[in-house]
Amino acid sequence: MSNQINRQQVERVAHLSRLDLTDQELDLFSGQLSSIVEYIQKLNELDTKNVEPLAHSLPVHNVFRPDTPRASLPTEQALANAPDRVDDFYKVPQILDDNSGA
C-alpha cells in the first residue's frame, strides 16, 4: 500500500465524489490528502487480527413499526426548495439521449 495519494488518484476520487475540482484544487488536495493519509497509516501499528469492527458504539437493531399508511410531506412543501421544477416534478437536464428511449 502506497503512502502517497498521487494526482491521478485524487482525480479519480474527485470523479467518484462528483466534485468538479479546478487544477489548483487538485494540486492542493494531492498534497494535503497525502499527508493526512500518511498520518492515518499509524493505524497499522496496531494488531487487529482478532478484533471485531465496531460500526456503532451502542448495539443497534432494526426498528420496525406497523405497516400502516400515514401522511407524508405535501407536494408543495417537498418542492418548495427545488432549484427548478415543472408542475409537480423536479426539473433536471435531460438524462437519456433522444434515441436511447423506448
Added chain:
Amino acid sequence: MTDHLTVFKLKQDIAAGRVKSRDITQAILDRISRYDSAIGAYLSVFADKALEQAKAVDDKIAAGQPVGPLAGVPIAIKDNLCYTEGLTTCGSKILGNFKPPYNAHVVEKLLAADAVILGKTNLDEFAMGSSTENSGLQKTVNPWDKTRVPGGSSGGSAAAVAAGLCCAALGSDTGGSIRQPASFCGIVGLKPTYGRVSRYGLVAYGSSLDQIGPMTTCVKDAAILLQVLAGHDERDSTSVNTETAAVPDYLNALEQAVTGLKIAYVPQFIEQAEAPVRDAVKAALELYKSLGASLVEVRMPHFDYSIAAYYVIATAEASSNLARFDGCHYGYRSPSARDYVEVYSKSRAEGFGAEVKRRIMLGTFALSSGYYDAYYLKALKVRNLIRKDFTEAFAKADCLMMPVAPSTAFKIGEKTSDPLQMYLADIYTIAVNLAGVPGISIPCGFDSNRLPVGLQIIGPTFSEDKLLRIAAMFESKTDYHLQKPAL
C-alpha cells in the same frame, strides 16, 4: 437585567411574574444589535418571532395557565438544526437558501417547553472544523479576545453564550464540537451519550458520532436543558428507548456531591498539554482530592490512535451523507451546468467549501474499492480497541478527567493552512465520540492572556446524571464560570 443570565434563575423569575419574557428577550436582542457585529455569533436573528413567543409565554403566565420548563427563556440554536423559521444553512453556500419544511426533534422539544428561540448560530460548514473558520458565510471571533477563534464547530453558540447574547444554546458534537468551543469560550458544554438525544432534523455529518447537547453558563442549566432534550424519538432509529435507558431526573440530587468519588486520569495526557492547560487541569484534580475524591492512574494505550480512526470513519460517513446534495432536490444548483452530471459535479464544486471537499474526498477514498479493508475496516477495529480503553478505565473509576484541548483559543488564521495540524488539536475530544460515551467541558481556569481553560469529565454511557453532579462539585467551589469577557 442581562448580567449573569442563567436558565434556572430566569425561568423562576419569569414563572413568578418578576420578569417579563418580552422584556428580557428585548434586552438580549438589544445586546445582539450592539455587540454581535463585532462577534459574529449569529447567522440569523428572529426578533419578531422571538418577541411573539415571549409574549405568548407572558400571556399564559398572566392568565394563570401552566407553562413549560423553559418558559420564556431566550435560547440560540446552531444552524445545522432544522427550524421552520428562517433558513437553515449549515454555514454552507450549498444550503444558503434552504428553508426546512419541518422542525428538528430538539426544536420541537424547546418549543414545547415554551422556550424563546432567538436565532441560528454560526458553525464550521456542515460542522466540519475546530475553529468556525470553515463557515462559508461568516467569521465568528472569541468574545475573550477578538483576534482568536471561538473554537468549533459550535463556535457561534459558544460565543453567543459567553457574550450574553442568549441565555443558553444548542450545539452538536461529532468529534468535540460542543466541548472544545465551550472550553475556548469559558462556558459549560455537554455531549450526551450517543442515542440520548434524537438527531431527527440535525443535518447529518458523521451519523454514528453526531450528538446534540446544551451549551450553558453553568452546570445546572445544562441539566435543565438535557432534561428537555433527552428521550426516545421514533424518527431517529438510533435514539435510545426507555427500556434501554430511562431518562433520569437530572436536577434532582444535582447539588449532592458524589461520595467516594474515584477519578481516573492518564498522567501523560495532562503533561503533554500546553503549560496553562496542564496547570489548570492539575489544579482541578487537586481540588477534587481536597473534596474527598481519590485519583486512579490508568492507561489508555489506544487513545493516541483516535484521530487517525476518526478521520477515516467520520469522513466515510460524511461522504455518504453529503451525497444527497445533488443540485436537484434542494440547495444550490450551478447555473453553468450543461448536463445532469454537471448538475452534480459543478453544483457541489461551487457550493461546498475546501474543508468539506477535503473530507468528502478522504471518505470516498477510504471507502473506495481496494482501500476499504485497509482504511475503513481497520479504523472500525481500532474504534473497538478505543472503546475497550474506556470500558477498562470505568471499571476502576466513576469518571475520567483530562484537558478538552491541548491549548487555549488560538489565533484566527493560525492553523488554516495545514488541515492535519488542525485535526491533531482534537486529540482529547474525539475518542469520546468513537466510544459513544458522554463528556462535559467546564471552566477550570485562565491562562496569562485571560483566555479560558476547560476541564473535560467523561463518564460511562448514560451516566449524565452523575457527570453533572461531579461537574457541579467543582463549580460550587470555584468562580471561573462567573467571569465574563469585556465586550
